[in-house]
Amino acid sequence: MIIKLFFQNVQNRRSVQHALKCIFLSLIISILGLPIFHCSESQEQSEESFAEIATPLIPVNQLADDIQMANEDITQSRQNAITRAVARVNSAVVGINVTQILRVQQRSFWDNDPFYRYFAPPQSYREYEVNGLGSGFIISPDGYILTNQHVIDQASEIVVSMTNGEHVNAEVVGEDPKYDVALLKVDKNDLDYIPFGNSDDVIIGEWVIAIGNPFGLFDVSSKPTVTVGVVSATGMDFEGDGGRSYEDMIQTDAAINGGNSGGPLVNSLGQCIGINTLIYSGSSEWEPGTSIGIGFAIPINRVKTILPDLQKIGPVDQSFATGLEVENISRVVARMMGISQRDGVVVTRVSARSPAESAGMQVGDVIVAIGGERVRSTADVQQVINSVDIEKDRNLELTVFRDGKLYEVVLQL
Numbered sequence: 001m002i003i004k005l006f007f008q009n010v011q012n013r014r015s016v017q018h019a020l021k022c023i024f025l026s027l028i029i030s031i032l033g034l035p036i037f038h039c040s041e042s043q044e045q046s047e048e049s050f051a052e053i054a055t056p057l058i059p060v061n062q063l064a065d066d067i068q069m070a071n072e073d074i075t076q077s078r079q080n081a082i083t084r085a086v087a088r089v090n091s092a093v094v095g096i097n098v099t100q101i102l103r104v105q106q107r108s109f110w111d112n113d114p115f116y117r118y119f120a121p122p123q124s125y126r127e128y129e130v131n132g133l134g135s136g137f138i139i140s141p142d143g144y145i146l147t148n149q150h151v152i153d154q155a156s157e158i159v160v161s162m163t164n165g166e167h168v169n170a171e172v173v174g175e176d177p178k179y180d181v182a183l184l185k186v187d188k189n190d191l192d193y194i195p196f197g198n199s200d201d202v203i204i205g206e207w208v209i210a211i212g213n214p215f216g217l218f219d220v221s222s223k224p225t226v227t228v229g230v231v232s233a234t235g236m237d238f239e240g241d242g243g244r245s246y247e248d249m250i251q252t253d254a255a256i257n258g259g260n261s262g263g264p265l266v267n268s269l270g271q272c273i274g275i276n277t278l279i280y281s282g283s284s285e286w287e288p289g290t291s292i293g294i295g296f297a298i299p300i301n302r303v304k305t306i307l308p309d310l311q312k313i314g315p316v317d318q319s320f321a322t323g324l325e326v327e328n329i330s331r332v333v334a335r336m337m338g339i340s341q342r343d344g345v346v347v348t349r350v351s352a353r354s355p356a357e358s359a360g361m362q363v364g365d366v367i368v369a370i371g372g373e374r375v376r377s378t379a380d381v382q383q384v385i386n387s388v389d390i391e392k393d394r395n396l397e398l399t400v401f402r403d404g405k406l407y408e409v410v411l412q413l
Contacts, residue, residue, distance in 0.1 A: 094218075214259040232294075
């Protein structure tokens, strides 16, 4: 009896386990949403089912329209403030090719020696014809173009490359060597031009676009090169070669290379906020070279202040020749010159037929003041010279120490 009950219990357990397995399997199938096919379905019914699944729910022509709309959305998403600004101004950027006559003084190995310059006669000059390039941009429909003065300095011929492939001769309307700005004119009308922005309102970190003719690439495709960066800093001041004064410069990391000088620095609204001018190339000088992400532009508000003068009176000649060469007074120079005065700068050369010679300046004179302002180094001299308004004052007053006495000397510029 006991054995019989034992087998019945085992059979009951097996039935219960089988039932639970069936229930569990049904639950899994229902949760996963798996279709349950009946073996009694015919092959024809299965084929009809697959045929229904393969039938497209959207007409083919509607799919094509949807794909076209999707492509248009992608294209529109690529249009941003940068691309729109470039599209507005690109046709107003030009390449500038110049032929320059450079007058170079023949120098010797000993020219850096003040003792040699004290006794040696002046060196002669030779003239060379060289080709240069730069960038510019049109600022009015009747063909006025802005660029850097150093791009067209001493140019005997200026040819402007337009985005339509034309090459047009340009003439210099006005130039300001001190501020490194030049205004050109081409004989064309109805030209696209770039409007001015407000360089006083630039924001550090805002997007800017440098457009121009690096390495002469404009002449390869008749299209300017575009680089993008941000405003890195403002209010940067530098002293350049030839008495040029760069004040309140806009610093940017937009790539600026040789040939970009004179091109526009544009904001995201398509307005010019500066003229690309300098880069720091990693050497000891501020000069054309390869960009390492530190470039500088003349703020356009500064250009606005001199533009009327450039248009009306032509060249704004801020440069002048005094005929003097000076050195800081080191102990070695003082000993060689036989002078005890250490405050000021010493005259090491007086050029023939110069304002300095006409005023009686002599080698060995020590200049201690210019225009009433004391000078202690050649840097002070350059700063004072840069501040002279040659258009208003044609005389330069020097305070000179000679033979233990102070003299007032006036140079007629």
